[in-house]
Amino acid sequence: MMLASYATAPTIILDLALMAILIIVAFSIVRMRSLFAIVMLQGVYSLVSAAWFVSLDAVDVAFTEAAVGAGVSTVLMLAAMLLANRKSDPVPISKQIAPLLVVIFAGLAMFYAIGDMPAYGDVNSPANTGVGMDYIDRTTKEIHIPNVVTAVLASYRGYDTFGEAVVIFSAGLGVLLLLGLNGNAGRWTASPSGQNIYPPMAPSANSRLSVSSDNSKSVTSSAVKEPSSSTTRKSKRKRFKDKGNN
Amino acid sequence: MLSLLLDQYNYAVVIILMMTGLYVVFASRNLIKKLVGLSIFQTSVFLLYITIGKVSGGQPPIVESHGSDHANSETLLFASIGEVDSVAQSSSEVLYSNPLPHVLILTAIVVGVATLAIGLSLVVRVREVYGTIEEDKIEEYDRIYYKEILERQ
Numbered sequence: 001m002m003l004a005s006y007a008t009a010p011t012i013i014l015d016l017a018l019m020a021i022l023i024i025v026a027f028s029i030v031r032m033r034s035l036f037a038i039v040m041l042q043g044v045y046s047l048v049s050a051a052w053f054v055s056l057d058a059v060d061v062a063f064t065e066a067a068v069g070a071g072v073s074t075v076l077m078l079a080a081m082l083l084a085n086r087k088s089d090p091v092p093i094s095k096q097i098a099p100l101l102v103v104i105f106a107g108l109a110m111f112y113a114i115g116d117m118p119a120y121g122d123v124n125s126p127a128n129t130g131v132g133m134d135y136i137d138r139t140t141k142e143i144h145i146p147n148v149v150t151a152v153l154a155s156y157r158g159y160d161t162f163g164e165a166v167v168i169f170s171a172g173l174g175v176l177l178l179l180g181l182n183g184n185a186g187r188w189t190a191s192p193s194g195q196n197i198y199p200p201m202a203p204s205a206n207s208r209l210s211v212s213s214d215n216s217k218s219v220t221s222s223a224v225k226e227p228s229s230s231t232t233r234k235s236k237r238k239r240f241k242d243k244g245n246n
Numbered sequence: 247m248l249s250l251l252l253d254q255y256n257y258a259v260v261i262i263l264m265m266t267g268l269y270v271v272f273a274s275r276n277l278i279k280k281l282v283g284l285s286i287f288q289t290s291v292f293l294l295y296i297t298i299g300k301v302s303g304g305q306p307p308i309v310e311s312h313g314s315d316h317a318n319s320e321t322l323l324f325a326s327i328g329e330v331d332s333v334a335q336s337s338s339e340v341l342y343s344n345p346l347p348h349v350l351i352l353t354a355i356v357v358g359v360a361t362l363a364i365g366l367s368l369v370v371r372v373r374e375v376y377g378t379i380e381e382d383k384i385e386e387y388d389r390i391y392y393k394e395i396l397e398r399q
Binding site for chain 2: 114
């Protein structure tokens with residue numbers, strides 16, 4: 001164990017610096033309200049964690065995280081952010097206490113469990129002596145490519161990667177369906193039973209027509225709604241009666 | 247407690263990051279900020295797995311081959327002795343970090359982006375319908391809407 005800590009001595013400073021940057025970035029995301037800054041800091045967080053992945057010998061993970069985590073998800077978030085407000089509303093203190101307590105208790109429980117974990121960089125930990133190291137020996141004989149991670153990803157766990165591709169496909173399909181495969185994106189409003197959810201207290205479709213024809217925009221929404229709501233009430237009663245008969 | 251500071255400090259850092267992400271998910275009422283918190287939480291879980299697979303003095307799990315003879319693993323294992331100050335049982339063996347967590351996390355990163363894309367498109371739809379992405383306002387509009395529906399019946 002003494003030898004192990006000696007071997008990591010030069011990189012330990014780098015590791016500690018990266019950890020400190022990660023914590024600072026995460027805490028500043030908590031404090032910030034500007035969505036643009038939050039999204040950008042998320043990209044910074046991904047990039048710094050990618051740097052730490054390099055230090056942790058996970059080079060494949062590092063460049064995937066840098067490309068996908070810091071690149072693609074930042075672009076996705078910016079694209080979604082452009083369609084929404086740029087600033088988040090402040091959260092009152094009274095609504096922050098319960099999440100804080102939950103997080104503190106969960107964190108303490110996990111700190112309690114740290115004692116059972118293997119030491120950082122332990123060669124003989126259960127995780128590092130089992131099947132993982134077996135892959136290194138087998139890859140050179142069986143797959144004949146130098147990169148063990150690629151060999152495991154594409155060959156030993158090929159079905160896993162196939163499942164991953166299915167997940168990405170269904171996610172892309174879901175995004176297309178959610179955002180309007182029929183070219184109707186951005187023009188969709190929810191009006192179940194003829195009443196808009198947003199803006200609230202809005203008149204229903206029929207009464208909005210009557211407002212525009214009368215040019216009486218100062219009329220309160222409740223007054224405008226009167227006729228249409230009565231008709232819908234009648235029709236609903238009718239429907240209920242039909243159901244009752246059935 | 248001392249061993250936590252010397253040997254297991256990586257877990258402490260990862261837990262702090264994880265709980266920060268979880269707090270953002272719980273406490274923030276803005277949907278995009280919630281998703282940012284979720285991705286911080288995710289990245290912290292990735293860090294947890296990768297730190298478990300780290301081996302002190304190890305190399306990235308890319309087996310160095312010299313020449314075309316890559317069938318013989320013995321030559322590969324003894325190829326680059328001088329570069330590593332080894333802590334293994336025999337000092338002549340190249341140490342590699344555990345590749346298995348790397349593979350699992352590679353899959354997890356890509357799946358994480360897929361779920362993030364779905365979440366963001368849900369946010370866009372919520373914005374289209376409600377005109378806001380603040381949870382408090384959404385709940386308020388819902389309350390007004392359902393109240394009116396109830397009044398009509």
